[in-house]
Amino acid sequence: MPDVDVDEIVATLRERIADRRAAGDYPIGLEQQLESEFQGMLRAIDRHEIDTEKLGALVQSVIVAAHEMRLDAATDSRVPGGSTAHYATARVVSRHITPLAESVRDLGVSVAEALDEVRRLVQAQSAADERQLLDVLAGVMDRLAVIDHLVELTTDLERRVTQLESDRREQ
Numbered sequence: 001m002p003d004v005d006v007d008e009i010v011a012t013l014r015e016r017i018a019d020r021r022a023a024g025d026y027p028i029g030l031e032q033q034l035e036s037e038f039q040g041m042l043r044a045i046d047r048h049e050i051d052t053e054k055l056g057a058l059v060q061s062v063i064v065a066a067h068e069m070r071l072d073a074a075t076d077s078r079v080p081g082g083s084t085a086h087y088a089t090a091r092v093v094s095r096h097i098t099p100l101a102e103s104v105r106d107l108g109v110s111v112a113e114a115l116d117e118v119r120r121l122v123q124a125q126s127a128a129d130e131r132q133l134l135d136v137l138a139g140v141m142d143r144l145a146v147i148d149h150l151v152e153l154t155t156d157l158e159r160r161v162t163q164l165e166s167d168r169r170e171q
Helices: 006-023 030-045 052-067 082-170
Strands: none
Touching: 006 082, 030 082, 052 082
């Protein structure tokens, strides 16, 4: 396969577009219309109602909250003997609450992992949408290049036919 100079192809296409624009082949405002449509497609992909950064921050806050869950309670008291009563009560209650607290902590970690997976999937879907749109746009540009080439060939054929008819009339 021969080497392809992309820069040369792009330069050639730009020259042809400039020539066609100067010849009036492209309607006024076509480029602005195409740019507007392209921006609309990009806005459809980059939907701001899905904020993965905010979701990431929420995941982190759930993780922090789960790990910062405290089981100890203050046992100090201004009442004489109150500290001892609070300490004894805390030991009895913590025996029953500790398994519950560990379950809630595990639940928090699981929720954070689930939210993080949702964030990852949203980012992956957004990237896939963008790739797909770029593929579609590349296909459209390829088709436009083919149409442009066909228009040139048709124009050349019309010119040749006109020349042949003119030569035939002269004979």
